[in-house]
Amino acid sequence: MKTSAPSSSIEDYVKVIYSFTEWQDKPITSSQLAQRLGVANSSVSEMVRKLKDQGLVDHKPYSAVTLTPAGIRLALAMVRRHRLIETYLVQELGYSWDEVHDEAELLEHAVSDTFIERMAAKLGNPERDPHGDPIPTADGAVLMPEAHLLGELDPGHTGRIIRISDDNPDLLRYLAAEEIDLDADVEVMGRKPFGGALVVRIQTGGRARDYDLADEITAALWVHTDRPHAGCSLGESLGDR
Secondary structure, eight states: OOOOOOOHHHHHHHHHHHHHHHSSSOOBOHHHHHHHHTOOHHHHHHHHHHHHHTTSEEOOTTSOBEEOHHHHHHHHHHHHHHHHHHHHHHHHHOOOTTTHHHHHHHHTTTSOHHHHHHHHHHHTOOSBOTTSOBOOOTTSOOOOOOOEEGGGOOTTOEEEEEEEOOSOHHHHHHHHHTTOOTTOEEEEEEEOTTTOOEEEEEEETTEEEEEEEOHHHHTTEEEEOSSOOTTOTTHHHHHTO
């Protein structure tokens, strides 16, 4: 008997569960899942039961929702589709990085595996999407870069921006206008008094610029660094690499 393909709703659920935990360790709760998908808690409860029946998630009442190995495989396939489509829209069709998420959400369910793999070949099999998120390989391998949130770094820390969250299109447009992009070198200078903005120096457009960044922005920027500085709060973890 031929197994039917998962519905687009199931694909969306496992993709959101995976994406929530991709850059941090805390599993997603049903209420967080409802918020991210824009649906009622009752709808999430019903879908989670269905996902559990199909062997895609583990879940107990009042606990977090986690993917099973089968759920992870499906999620990675959908993440690959989504991020390849976003990359194609930016590189080949001239979309800006704040426009691609919703388009990819529509297209990822409509195209075939053959189309996705030909798209990947056309793009040169990229390893990351326009926001720096890693693109899983066709066999489900993911190369996660070492990175820390900019807002967690202390003064004197240097590194390179390797990921920018795409949760807020307005924020992406602001960063584009300020010429803050992937692979820019960054140095943390300090913080304004009384819990004020984080002051950072970013190499952009061939010159260094100082920025006062609010917490919402520093919580959206991920920085890779390969060396600690004097008194670095991340010194031990960096020294172990």
